[in-house]
Amino acid sequence: MDVKAIRELFPILHQEVNGHPLVYLDSAATSQKPASVIKALEDYYKLDNSNVHRGVHTLGTRATDKYEGARDKVKHFINAESSRQVIFTRGTTTAINTVAYSYGRHNLSEGDEIVITPMEHHSNIIPWQQTAKATGAVLKYVPLQPDGTISMNDVKEMITDRTKIVAIMHVSNVLGTINPVKEIAEIAHQHGAIMLVDGAQGAPHMKIDVQDLNCDFYAFSGHKMCGPTGIGVLYGKEALLEAMEPVEFGGEMIDFVHLHDSTWKELPWKFEGGTPIIAGAIGLGAAIDFLMEIGLEDIEKHEEKITQYALEQLQSIDGISIYGPKHRAGLVTFNLTDVHPHDTATVLDAEGIAVRAGHHCAQPLMRWLEVTATARASFYLYNTFEDVDRFVEGLKKTKEYFGDVF
Known part of the structure; x- marks a missing residue:
């Protein structure tokens, strides 16, 4: 290199x-941007600026193609099975909150367990605190070893048949600890729990294969991986996303609207209410091209x-x-x-x-x-x-x- x-x-x-x-x-706070990403943003605003999915005119078509093309690039970047599993968000925080609200609050009840660690970023603590308060679930922490790692014996002891959600960061933004999320996901699944990985510090720095990790959700941000601010990704297994309700309602995410009821678009658009982060997604796609070319x-x-x-x-x-x-x-x-x-x-x-x-x-x-x-x-x-x-x-x-x- x-x-x-x-x-x-x-x-x-x-x-x-x-x-x-x-x-x-x-760079753990935010990475710098290569000229190719800056140019992709500039080209969109100079040449293709239009809303997506709504117009049949040329600019709208070009913008839509670039926006959905970026989704396909994310799919390949993380080796998702389908672009339907790739939800564009404002960042890791929004992605985790979406799961905590849409999945957590609808699938947890009193006495159920959420397992995390003390090394988590606030974005992977507070949403689960609020979910536990709203549902009566119990928030449990896997203890840390003296060097800031976690023991798999502690993980096995902490995750029980009462555990419904395990949410752990891939890489610690303070300690640099690389957590064995694949092995943790396997244990979670043995107990019928789902596994969310906070990949904010993982996706920019290592090859991610969500199918190999077998995590149920993976969240990351564009701005930490040479992309723009204000854009992120929530990957989810399709069956889980299908069963989840949207958390933002309005234009873009609807199918039919009646006076007293509405229906939602199919995946992934039911989670992308309002005008989406078009330029951000296009910039993220350019960042992925850049990182993939380097390796x-x-x-x-x-x-x-x-x-x-x-x-x-x-x-x-x-x-x-x-x-x-x-x-x-x-x-x-x-x-x-x-x-x-x-x-x-x-x-x-x-x-x-x-x-x-x-x-x-x-x-x-x-x-x-x-x-x-x-x-x-x-x-x-x-x-x-x-x-x-x-x-x-x-x-x-x-x-x-x-x-x-x-």
Whole structure:
């Protein structure tokens, strides 16, 4: 993988921030966009801008073809059986909420169980909290091991015949933990439960095969995988989606409307009420083309090398705490002794280095780590070993600066 050539395809990377060449290490929050994605958005608005599914004129036909073509690209990207199983949403959050509301609230009753983990993003905690409150179901957490992984023995103990939903992230946005979701799905199914995978940090970085994972739902966002913001995907097994009711009502998702009753369109459109996210879907399709051309396997291997290099280099810094397992996805979450992570991020920004600081929408996990916040450097296909060197040098400057202050 020619990373230098790949970087040339990302216009935003060719700038200085605070007098230094930009080092962007916040792709877990949102990835940067290649020129091909930006052009796809521009071309839609300049040449094809029209609503979809509604008009027979040329612009409407072209827009519809591109929109539905993007759905077909998603189908192949995740190896779904049918494009009917691909629902466009505003992002991972909307996708999970759709399942929690449409499936969870209609299939759970008092005493039923929902199983998740303490490492989940808030988007995969709060919808289940609300579902449990509305239905009387019990929310259960698989405990974490000291290194931030989960034990399959604990999973087997936690999932029972009362369990109806298991909802676990594919990759932790804080720890980098890669969860064995295929094996967890198998256990869930043995007990008659369904399995939802939060793939926000999985789909951008590794090859996803939903049929092999045998998950019932898989949710992910476009903006973390070189696509636009405001577009995401909910994959679901067709029988489950067929049985679920829409959560948004209005135009586009209807079949027939009468004065006192209405019927819904077939899949996938019954879940896409109103004017859909046309440009976003087209941009996501362009992002998928881009990632597929490079190859998800090569992207994953590159991130593994970058991450291991970063972990090795960070060992040279005294007083650094690194959170998460040894084998991890492409991110490093850390704290410097006696330096608040926001201060760390501020000093790094002065050096042109962008990292994330805060609780990362994972407050229960922060409490488990016994910290209020952390800093995080996350890597993607356009990051280099030189980026890591700049990052490590920036951390050393941070320590020196605050050592002088205190």
